[in-house]
Amino acid sequence: KMHIAATMAGLGFGNSQVGLAHSLGHTFGAIFKVHHGVSVGIFLPYVMQFYLKSDARERMDSLARKLGLESAEMLIDRIFDLMRRVELPTRLSELISREDFEKNLESLVMNTLNDSSLGMSPRIPDYDQTRMIYEYAFEGKRIDF
Secondary structure, three states: OHHHHHHHHHHHHHHHOOOHHHHHHHHHHHHHOOOHHHHHHHHHHHHHHHHOOOOHHHHHHHHHHHOOOOOHHHHHHHHHHHHHHOOOOOOHHHOOOHHHHHHHHHHHHHHHHOOHHHHHOOOOOOHHHHHHHHHHHHHOOOOOO
16 A cells, blocks of 8 residues: 555656655755655645745645635645644654754755755745744744745
């Protein structure tokens, strides 16, 4: 079943490419030795929140409606709920200490901004926004910028 799921995921991003969640997760996973699926997955709802202020919002709202939800915000909440139900972390502080986070934050930000996947994102963060995404994901705060 895992092989089938991985193939389905590959077909999806093979047609659309990966973006910011992958850039953040790839960088985080490499520095902290976190499994790739977990490290990318933990960033997905935060990146979706960041994308709410982009042209991706309309597509996320459409996806939400197809799933019987009223809005992209509700879809994001459902993703957080699913993560909790399958016992995946929903914030970085569940995986690393504040000390390790702060010690590596500059490397996280710079490596993310230099990741080739970033260019496919509908909204590309600048240095300060990338830093804030990491900080919000560490705390489990809703992205509001």
